[in-house]
Amino acid sequence: MSSEGGSMDRETRRSLDDFRRDDATPIENNLIDELVEGQLDRAEFFRRGAMFGLSVGVMSSALAVVGEAGATPLGSFAPATETVKVGGTARVGVAKWGGSLEPFKLAEAGSLGMSGIPGEYLTYSDNNNQIRPWLAVSWKPNKAASVWTFRLRRGVRFHNGREMTADDVVANYKLYTGNKQSQALSIFEGILGPEGVIKKGKYTVEFRLKQPTGAFPYLVSQTSYQCIIYPRSIKPDQWVKGGMIGTGPFKLRNFTEKRQYNLVRHDQYWGGKPPLDGVRVTAYETSTAMALALRAGQLDIVSAVSRLEAQPFFSNKKFRILNLPTAAHRQFTMRADDPAFKDPRIRRAVALTINRPDVISGLLRGAATLGNDTPFWNRYPSSSGVAQRQRNVATARQLLAAAGAQNLSFTITTHRLQEIPDYAAAIQRYARDAGIDVKIELMSDAEYYGSSGNDYYATTPWINKPSTITEWGHRAVPNVYLTAAYASNGIWNAPHYKNAQLDAAIKSYLSAVDLTTQRKYSKQITTILQRDVPIVTAYHFTSVTPVAAKVRNFQLESINHLRLAKTWLA
Amino acid sequence: MLRYIVKRIGLAIVTLFLLSLIVFALSQMLPANVARAVLGQFATQEAIDSLNHEIGADRPAVVQYLDYMRGFVQGDLGVSLASQTPVWSILEPALINSLKLAALAFVIVVPISIVGGIVAGLRSGTLGDRTITIFGLSMSAIPEFVTGIILILVFVIWLGWLPVTAQWDEGAGPLTQVKHLLLPSLCLALVLFGYIARITRAGVIEAVDADYTRTAYLKGLPTHTVIRRHVLRNALLPTIAVVATQISYLVGGLLIVEGLFNYQGIGLQVFLSAQQNDFTVLTSAVLVLGLVVLFVTLVADILYGLLNPRIRFGTAE
Numbered sequence: 061m062s063s064e065g066g067s068m069d070r071e072t073r074r075s076l077d078d079f080r081r082d083d084a085t086p087i088e089n090n091l092i093d094e095l096v097e098g099q100l101d102r103a104e105f106f107r108r109g110a111m112f113g114l115s116v117g118v119m120s121s122a123l124a125v126v127g128e129a130g131a132t133p134l135g136s137f138a139p140a141t142e143t144v145k146v147g148g149t150a151r152v153g154v155a156k157w158g159g160s161l162e163p164f165k166l167a168e169a170g171s172l173g174m175s176g177i178p179g180e181y182l183t184y185s186d187n188n189n190q191i192r193p194w195l196a197v198s199w200k201p202n203k204a205a206s207v208w209t210f211r212l213r214r215g216v217r218f219h220n221g222r223e224m225t226a227d228d229v230v231a232n233y234k235l236y237t238g239n240k241q242s243q244a245l246s247i248f249e250g251i252l253g254p255e256g257v258i259k260k261g262k263y264t265v266e267f268r269l270k271q272p273t274g275a276f277p278y279l280v281s282q283t284s285y286q287c288i289i290y291p292r293s294i295k296p297d298q299w300v301k302g303g304m305i306g307t308g309p310f311k312l313r314n315f316t317e318k319r320q321y322n323l324v325r326h327d328q329y330w331g332g333k334p335p336l337d338g339v340r341v342t343a344y345e346t347s348t349a350m351a352l353a354l355r356a357g358q359l360d361i362v363s364a365v366s367r368l369e370a371q372p373f374f375s376n377k378k379f380r381i382l383n384l385p386t387a388a389h390r391q392f393t394m395r396a397d398d399p400a401f402k403d404p405r406i407r408r409a410v411a412l413t414i415n416r417p418d419v420i421s422g423l424l425r426g427a428a429t430l431g432n433d434t435p436f437w438n439r440y441p442s443s444s445g446v447a448q449r450q451r452n453v454a455t456a457r458q459l460l461a462a463a464g465a466q467n468l469s470f471t472i473t474t475h476r477l478q479e480i481p482d483y484a485a486a487i488q489r490y491a492r493d494a495g496i497d498v499k500i501e502l503m504s505d506a507e508y509y510g511s512s513g514n515d516y517y518a519t520t521p522w523i524n525k526p527s528t529i530t531e532w533g534h535r536a537v538p539n540v541y542l543t544a545a546y547a548s549n550g551i552w553n554a555p556h557y558k559n560a561q562l563d564a565a566i567k568s569y570l571s572a573v574d575l576t577t578q579r580k581y582s583k584q585i586t587t588i589l590q591r592d593v594p595i596v597t598a599y600h601f602t603s604v605t606p607v608a609a610k611v612r613n614f615q616l617e618s619i620n621h622l623r624l625a626k627t628w629l630a
Numbered sequence: 631m632l633r634y635i636v637k638r639i640g641l642a643i644v645t646l647f648l649l650s651l652i653v654f655a656l657s658q659m660l661p662a663n664v665a666r667a668v669l670g671q672f673a674t675q676e677a678i679d680s681l682n683h684e685i686g687a688d689r690p691a692v693v694q695y696l697d698y699m700r701g702f703v704q705g706d707l708g709v710s711l712a713s714q715t716p717v718w719s720i721l722e723p724a725l726i727n728s729l730k731l732a733a734l735a736f737v738i739v740v741p742i743s744i745v746g747g748i749v750a751g752l753r754s755g756t757l758g759d760r761t762i763t764i765f766g767l768s769m770s771a772i773p774e775f776v777t778g779i780i781l782i783l784v785f786v787i788w789l790g791w792l793p794v795t796a797q798w799d800e801g802a803g804p805l806t807q808v809k810h811l812l813l814p815s816l817c818l819a820l821v822l823f824g825y826i827a828r829i830t831r832a833g834v835i836e837a838v839d840a841d842y843t844r845t846a847y848l849k850g851l852p853t854h855t856v857i858r859r860h861v862l863r864n865a866l867l868p869t870i871a872v873v874a875t876q877i878s879y880l881v882g883g884l885l886i887v888e889g890l891f892n893y894q895g896i897g898l899q900v901f902l903s904a905q906q907n908d909f910t911v912l913t914s915a916v917l918v919l920g921l922v923v924l925f926v927t928l929v930a931d932i933l934y935g936l937l938n939p940r941i942r943f944g945t946a947e
Contacts, residue, residue: 158712158906159668167670240680246672297714316723317715319797319894342797345889345898349795352779353892356786356794506905509671510661516675544672551674 076121086203087112090574092122099576104441107190108575111277113199142612148629149338150611152622153350153362156318156343161300163288164235164242169620172285173363174341176621177323178219179288179306182210182229185281185536187384187618189439195224195289195307199277205573206272210280212263217328218291219303219311226259231292233257233267239296244286246551247279247540272571274578275537282621283536309334309625318343335613335628354379360608360629363620366478367427373606384603384616385429386534387437390483391545392472392596393554398526400470407593409459409468413490415451416598423479423486427604431597434586435541441575442538444583449590456494469497473525475508480529483598501525523554530554534601534618542566542585545595557594631935635928642924646917650702653916654695660907663687664711667906685711687909698910702917708910712903717914720899725918728895731796731818731887732880734811739819739826740873744866746823747830751865752857754835763831766824778817778890785813796893814891818884822876829872833865840864863937870937874930882919 080089091112095105102123109119155170163179166172182196196210216224236244238254256268269276280287294302304312309331310323321341325334342359344350351369353359357378373379394401394410401407411433420428429438436443460466472484481502488498503521511519522530535541544550547566548558562585569581589595603616610630617623665681666673682688689697701708707717743766750762769777786794798810837843838861846856881896888895896915903911 158902159670160713165669167672241669241673241677241684243669243673243677245674245677314800316800317713342795342892344892346892348779349890349892352782352786353794356782356790358794506660506662506667509666510663511666512661516663516666516678520671522671552672 072121072124076118079118085200087201087205087573088114094575095122103188107188107441111191111275112201144335144628145630146335146628147337149340150336150361150624150627150629151359152339152341153344153353153359154341155347155350155363156345161304162297163286163290163299164239164244164296166286167243169364170343173620173622174321175288175304176282176285177310177339177341177624178304178308178312179290180308181280181282181287181289183277183281185278185283187615189441189536191277191281201276201573204272205274205276205571206269208267208269208276209260210265210267212265213330214263216307216330218307219305219326220291221328222291224289224307225262226265228292229265229289230257230259232287232289235296236287242286244284246544247284250543251279272573274571274573275539278537279539281536283534283619285619285621310339329625331625334625336624339624354606354608360611361614361622362605363622364603364605367425367604370604370606378609379606380609382605382607382616384618385439386601386603386618387439388534388601389431389532389597389599390480390529391532391554392487392529392598393527393594395526396555396557396594400468400526403463403465404592405459405463406465406468408591409456409494410491410496411449411593411596412452412456412459413494413496414487414596414598415490419483419486420599423482424599427602428599429602431599432586432590433593433595433597434589435538435546435597436582436586437538437600440538442578442582444579444586446583446586446590453493460494466495470527471499471501472527472529473501473503473521474529475503475505477505477531480531484529517551523552528554539570542570546589555594557592559588559592562588631932638928645924646920649920650699650913650917653913654691654909657907657909657912658691660904662905662907664907668712685714687711694909698913707914710908710911712906712908717910720911721896721915721918724894724896724899727893728881728884728897730807731811731814731884731893731895732877734808735815735818735880736877738815739822742819743823743826744830744869747827747869748834748862750827751831751834751838762827766827769820770824774817774821775886775890777820778814778887781813781817796891814887814893817887818880826869826872826876830865830869833868834861837861837865867934867938870930870934874926877926878919878923881922
């Protein structure tokens with residue numbers, strides 16, 4: 061809606077004022093205030109407006125009133141710029157998984173990519189971190205953001221022809237929040253239990269949270285990749301055997317377990333007929349084999365290859381290179397309760413020796429953005445804009461001297477995954493400039509994530525060694541990073557760092573609903589973490605993936621999902 | 631000979647039992663936990679304990695082993711702890727795949743290597759001999775991973791003659807399957823050629839220099855008869871033994887090649903089950919491979935005896 065004359069402006073303003081007076085919740089009014097005061101730009105207003113369930117009409121009116129002409133929201137799919145060609149089968153390569161395809165057990169890139177083709181979610185977090193309607197069309201929080209009411213899309217058909225209703229969503233979410241083996245428990249721990257998932261109508265579901273959570277719509281998006289919606293009649297561990305029934309644009313026709321999966325178009329797909337006739341997914345043991353298959357023209361799309369493997373495709377006209385900045389990162393931890401790292405000045409000194417731009421350009425060939433030793437990736441809207449940490453060897457030496465640790469020596473324990481060993485070697489090299497002696501202990505995956513006793517969390521190396529480097533995947537919001545890795549009682553708190561002030565700030569951040577408050581607490585959190593440095597986050601990955609040039613309307617997803625509903629082959 | 635075969639079968643049973651004990655003992659030392667392998671490193675301890683209990687992996691190791699062996703002797707290999715699918719449904723296709731690849735590699739490498747070794751041995755010291763020897767040594771020294779990538783670059787990406795993976799569509803005919811298996815087979819053939827050819831060459835040289843060969847020439851026999859009747863029969867004896875040992879590698883040791891060509895063979899399956907500490911699949915796979923090795927060795931021994939009349943099975947000379 062655009063302003064095209066005085067009467068239109070007055071009318072728009074009047075209707076917006078009516079809405080604010082009669083219908084808007086305090087959260088919605090606060091959001092509009094933030095826009096009016098200039099704290100939000102248009103894109104951010106749409107992002108947060110969508111998160112809190114503001115209608116497109118209201119958002120457009122608000123933008124029109126503040127003078128943002130031509131304000132239109134993004135659609136669910138990218139608009140077509142060519143004539144879409146219907147037909148053909150996309151050949152997709154994914155990394156082979158060792159675990160399960162059952163939604164509640166999903167834990168690997170390949171398996172979540174595969175399950176996410178027939179399966180879908182309540183909401184969708186796009187690559188601009190904007191939350192969009194998907195199987196839910198709208199949602200509204202109460203004043204405290206502790207109760208969220210979701211309205212489901214009507215007429216959505218599962219692959220077996222049945223309609224999706226609130227009963228299905230309730231059954232699924234009770235499983236995801238209640239089953240002991242559910243991998244979604246790490247997301248909903250302390251936030252939502254099975255008793256809080258309530259059917260309010262045939263197409264309405266209410267989530268009663270254990271604590272206020274302003275970002276709840278993100279937690280039911282595809283970034284919580286376990287939370288696929290499927291028929292309630294399918295029992296746990298029977299989804300694959302039952303044919304992977306979901307609501308997605310493609311349904312399973314047949315498969316050879318962990319080898320090849322053939323899917324065909326779901327003609328009753330709620331989002332409109334997919335252009336592709338089908339999708340063939342092949343699981344690859346190694347990314348090298350997958351990259352070779354793409355190069356040989358035997359695949360059209362691959363879920364992920366390393367930056368090095370993508371290199372040969374850069375100057376090849378038969379392929380396009382897709383880039384996507386993500387929040388995925390490596391956590392370089394130093395145990396705050398270890399004698400070598402007890403003094404925070406020591407940890408800060410180590411962080412100051414790292415040459416972050418050098419790591420990004422040399423190790424990652426530019427495919428990363430700077431990290432600032434905080435879980436707040438600089439693309440999160442709630443990130444507070446704290447000054448970027450720079451390398452400073454002189455200050456590092458001073459801190460070490462002040463802490464009496466001029467002869468600091470420690471061992472980084474990590475595992476052989478992608479660039480991690482080289483990153484450890486780079487840290488070793490940088491630290492040497494400040495007189496720090498770093499040794500490296502490399503383990504296999506099984507050793508690094510294994511355990512030597514009955515109590516896994518007390519013995520597994522990745523959480524217990526004095527210093528580790530561990531990979532963390534992308535999240536649309538930093539909530540899981542905060543609660544699991546940084547909070548004192550975090551289940552994956554590898555640095556064993558305990559700080560009551562940090563815990564309080566995290567709790568306040570999680571329950572904040574307005575951006576100003578979120579930014580206030582994110583700044584507090586970042587300031588504490590930059591001072592104490594239990595974890596060094598030097599960079600956040602940019603996914604770099606080649607696809608065949610004939611693939612159209614396909615974009616990378618930040619967590620290895622494959623969104624193929626509107627993809628077609630030229 | 632019958633008595634010899636029966637005796638060997640009896641020994642095989644004992645060997646397999648000992649093998650199962652060794653695999654079981656070694657698997658207890660693996661750091662992986664099957665529930666952790668299925669649910670991932672971020673799973674809670676409660677989730678791990680729950681899954682371990684569900685699949686019976688929290689029972690004492692000895693109980694698990696006895697339970698498994700009880701089923702094994704009745705022909706039931708049990709279910710995979712990781713995927714809860716019958717072990718045989720996992721191993722059967724993997725074994726068939728490995729046997730197909732091994733058979734094609736065998737058919738390619740054995741005749742070519744033996745002919746190469748014979749030619750080199752008969753022309754010892756010539757350019758032909760040196761060429762064959764150096765080529766064979768070079769190929770043996772290059773890891774199969776490197777050979778495989780070079781073959782893919784040449785035959786798939788540059789020439790476009792062959793498919794990049796050894797994975798054919800369901801229902802593909804024999805010729806299509808051979809086409810898909812050609813590159814990995816070639817890869818293996820190049821690695822094994824040098825070893826088999828050199829053993830054959832050494833055997834031929836030794837046989838050519840032997841007294842019985844000189845006697846045969848002195849008796850007036852033509853060269854081709856001397857070579858066929860006297861030289862080859864003796865020269866190939868060590869080659870048979872070497873080929874038999876390589877078959878066990880061809881069937882169960884192709885982890886790298888299977889990974890590179892994305893081929894679901896038993897080598898990869900053993901590796902995966904070891905990674906996950908999926909005890910039932912791991913033990914069954916090793917026992918199946920053990921059976922293959924024992925069978926091949928028995929066939930090689932029989933062949934050896936047929937070629938060498940001086941060997942009598944189980945009797946003194």
